[in-house]
Amino acid sequence: MTVLKDDSSKAFLEIARPASFYRPAEERLHDWKEVEALPDPEILHEQTLRCMNCGIPYCHGYGCPLENAIPDFNREVRCGDWRSAWEILAQTSPFPEFTSRVCPALCEGSCSAGAEYGSVTIRQIEKTIIETAFANGWVTPDTPKRTGKRVAIVGSGPAGLAAAQALNRQxxxxxxxxxxxxxxxxxxxxxxxxxxxxxxxxxxxxxxxVSGIEFLCATRVGRDISPDYLLRKYDALLIATGTPTPRDLDIPGRSLPGIHFALELLGGQNRLLGHETDLLPVSAKGKRVVIIGGGDTGSDCLGTALRQGAISVEQIEIMPKPPVERSPSTPWPEWPYMLRTSSSHIEGGSRRWSILSKQFLGNKEDGRERVAGIEVYPVEWSFDERGKPLRFVPKSDNPEIIPCDLVLLALGFLKQNPKSIAEELGTTLQEGMFFCGDAASGPSLVVRAAADGLRAAERIGEFLRDRK
Ligand SMILES: Cc1cc2nc3c(=O)[nH]c(=O)nc-3n(C[C@H](O)[C@H](O)[C@H](O)COP(=O)(O)OP(=O)(O)OC[C@H]3O[C@@H](n4cnc5c(N)ncnc54)[C@H](O)[C@@H]3O)c2cc1C
Incomplete structure (x- = not known):
């Protein structure tokens, strides 16, 4: 353990941010368990010492969509009072156990120490606080006094769950x-x-x-039950249906077998692990895999394909390779535009940037044609004066064919507007109907969806109070 000088306000200068808390890649590639181990509490304690307790904590007010009181829970961990740290965290965050595992940690992007010396490991501190709380039995069911009002929520992602928890507490x-x-x-x-x-x-x-929230699963609103019926039976209806439509890549050869959306692979694997099915709808086993799309969903496909036993995995992206350090186009405390290397990227595969996919090529085997390659071109990007990519020109005189047996499209999801969502559900916009999460904002993050669920619960609470 680092011995601190008496004046621990300089701890951020004396103690480094740990690189990561990942289990060894060669170990984790053989299982599906979480890649990150729970950090050693001593290391975490040191990290809380690195918190500068800023007068204006940007991590809290600017970075975190939930406005978690980060310097306050850091202080409690520093003093060894985990219960108090959890009570502070639980005031703002509905599900710290989710965000502390999957959030890109927007708070860390705006941590003052991070401007020069590596941000405090806020996400890890959050994870240890909530796991300590669960281990000690501090997280107990809610027992609210009932109002007699009823709310129906469509969709149980982080937005719907956060709203459900908050409305139940009301x-x-x-x-x-x-x-x-x-x-x-x-x-x-x-x-x-x-x-x-x-x-x-x-x-x-x-x-x-146990807190009293009812979940009716395997029930598709708009098919099994109509929203209009729900509006008659409940005092308010919240739509939190996410963004179900993936962005497609409409280039020649798209209809060839062997080209799938990312969620077909990811959802299938999760359903198999969850014992909902015995069969993977898409498997990377023994295949040369190309993932089109360089974002987080693509990286999730990479880690999944490697665990399934792919021969090779290449992730290609049309955008240019981001800078290794924070780009001047996103100065502190903004979320930095920079190269991100996920746990999956460390595990294997390769990635390339500035690559435009032109067409899918097929190959006939046993009389059936399947995808066998992608014709791609390099592209040349131009940038604005702060390094933000502006536009590209394909270098079409320099084509290349990437051989593959499986293509995964990880190109994001389409934003819908409330009117079209209502229409798809077989109704129209009307009083008592609310929207939240990705359904309202377009594809986003777990933390933003949860924060939006809480805001929706507040709006619905006011609506129900006014109705009497
Ligand atoms: C592969 C992948 C990986 C991601 N990884 C991360 C990550 O690591 N970190 C992060 O912060 N964000 C991540 N995201 C983004 C994040 O998951 C979403 O922003 C978030 O889940 C949105 O929450 P939501 O509640 O609005 O919608 P969703 O989570 O999409 O939930 C919507 C729910 O509504 C249900 N539904 C839809 N229509 C109906 C209907 N008619 N009747 C009944 N139910 C319905 C759906 O089945 C679904 O359960 C990832 C996204 C993807 C696709």
Whole structure:
């Protein structure tokens, strides 16, 4: 352990930010368990010493969408009072056990120490606080006084769950309708087990059930039950259906077998691990895999394909390679535009940037044509004066064919507007109907979806108070 000088206000100068808390890659590649181990509490204690307790804590007010009181819980951990740290965290964060595992940690992007010396490991501190709270039995079911008002929520992702928890705490009776077999949304059917074990989702859902929230799963609103019926039976209806439509890549050869959306691979693997199915709809085993899309979903596909036994995995991206350090286009305290290397990237595969996919090429085997390659071109980007990519020109005289047996499209999801969501559900916008999470904002993050769920619960609470 680092011996601190008496004046620990300089700890951020004397103690480094640890590189990561990952289990060894050669170990974790052979299982589906979370890649990150719980950090040693002593290291965490040192990290809380690095917190500068800023007069204006940007981590709290600027970085964190939930406005977690980060310097305050850091102080309590520093003093060894984990219970008090948890009480502070629980005031603002509905599910610290989710965000502390999957959040990119926007707070760390705006940590003052991070401007020069490496941010405090806030996400790890949050994880240890909530796991300590669960281990000690401090996280108990809510027992609210009932108001007699009823709210229906469609969708059980982080937005719907956060709203359900908050509305239940207000005393309203909450029923969550979910089309899948189990609650959780992308927490369960998108994010891989190796980032968020589903027992963590089950633990929270059980707590919510014991708190009085009803989950009606395998029930698709708009097909099995109409929103208009729900509006008659409940005092308010909250739509938290996420962004279900993946962005496609409409280039020649798209209809060839062997080209799939990322969620077909990821959802299938999670369903298999969750014993919902015996069969993977898409498997990377023994295949040369190309992932189109260089973001987080693509990186989740990489880690999944490696664990499934892919021969090779290449992730390609049309955008240019981001700078290794924070780009001047996103000065502190903004979320830094920079190269991100996930746990999956460390585990294997390769990635390339500035690559435009032109067409999919097929190959006939046993009379059936399947994808066998992608014709790609390098592109040349121009940048603005602060290094932000502006536009590209394809260098079409320099084509290349990447051989592959499986293509995964990880190109994001399409934003919908409330009117079209209502229409898809078979209704129109009307009084008493609210929207939140990705359904309202477009594809985002767990922490933003949860924060939006809390805001929706506040709006619904006011609406129900006004109605009497
Ligand atoms: C592969 C992948 C990995 C991701 N990884 C991360 C990450 O590591 N960190 C991070 O912060 N964010 C991540 N995200 C983004 C994050 O998961 C989403 O922003 C977040 O889950 C959105 O929450 P939500 O509640 O709005 O929607 P969702 O989580 O999409 O939940 C919507 C729910 O509504 C249900 N539903 C839809 N229509 C109906 C209907 N008609 N009737 C009943 N139920 C319905 C769906 O089945 C679903 O359960 C990832 C996204 C993907 C796709």
């Amino acid at each position: 005393g309203h009776e909450v029923t969550v309708f979910e089309k899948e077999k189990s609650p959780g949304g992308l927490l369960r059917y998108g994010i891989p087990e190796f980032k968020l074990e589903k027992r963590i989702v089950n633990r929270r859902v059980r707590l919510m059930e």
